[in-house]
Amino acid sequence: MERILIIEDEEKIARFIELELKYEGYEVEKAFNGRDGLELARTQPFDLILLDIMLPKLNGIEVLRRIRQFSDLPIILLTARDAVVDKVTGLDGGADDYITKPFAIEELLARIRVALRKRENSNMSESSSELGLGPLHLEPLKREVHIYDTLVHLTKREFDLLHYLLENKNIVLSRQTILEQIWGYDFSGGTNAVDVYIRYLRAKIEEPFGLKIIYTVRGVGYVIKDE
Incomplete structure (x- = not known):
């Protein structure tokens, strides 16, 4: 709606x-x-x-x-x-x-x-265009993420979350906003779900490659920065 x-x-x-x-x-x-x-x-x-x-x-x-x-x-x-x-x-x-x-x-x-x-x-x-940040490249139509030419396997929710963060690069997104956009307005599980999936993403796209892509804004939410 x-x-x-x-x-x-x-x-x-x-x-x-x-x-x-x-x-x-x-x-x-x-x-x-x-x-x-x-x-x-x-x-x-x-x-x-x-x-x-x-x-x-x-x-x-x-x-x-x-x-x-x-x-x-x-x-x-x-x-x-x-x-x-x-x-x-x-x-x-x-x-x-x-x-x-x-x-x-x-x-x-x-x-x-x-x-x-x-x-x-x-x-x-716009959603059909490839999104990227440094060595990370996301292809919406193929629903694929590559880092340094390595295919990173993400679940549907993880992919949608990363896609949304990349589309709003350099914009601080609150946990509530992310929850409503990715999980839907009727989701009743609480904003903790966002933190859990951010940890999943970091474990797959940051830690194995020594990257820092997703930043936490204390008391607000998360942002992907160009730097």
Whole structure:
């Protein structure tokens, strides 16, 4: 189920959009100011963000700028302002689309579908490309990992975990985020499962080859670094 974050200070509008999105089968979270919305975007996994420009505490353009420092999620701006300069500022700042209030919900839903479809197509293209780091090479289509030309045998879960970490190279991923992306939102085993599989990976891709690839960020999670 795709997850959408609504960052909108007008609670009635946010609630209306939430109900429509849930009716369409999306999972929804809401924030009513820029700071709370930015924190949710930073700490939870989403597939798309609906972002109002006129927000308290932190305006939408600044929220957009900060999100783009760590995420390329599709972002659709919602605003009552229709000046060209606002559209240009938002799009130049990294927004994927722009819709002016008042809008027909059918149009918003269509724009959401287009943005999600573009992201899915992009992910499919990227996911088929070989990923690498130093002597390590991962081939998604073959589901193979080679280190110094040696084939390393990984289980499905180990491969998926390594693939996800490599796709997000240099980005610190929390245990909860990793758990939800690799094990699924309904997994009830706890984040300790992530630590266990990180140990499995290290035993297979680091220790036998004298490499340091996966780094622990104390109190947060894990990251694969270029260094």
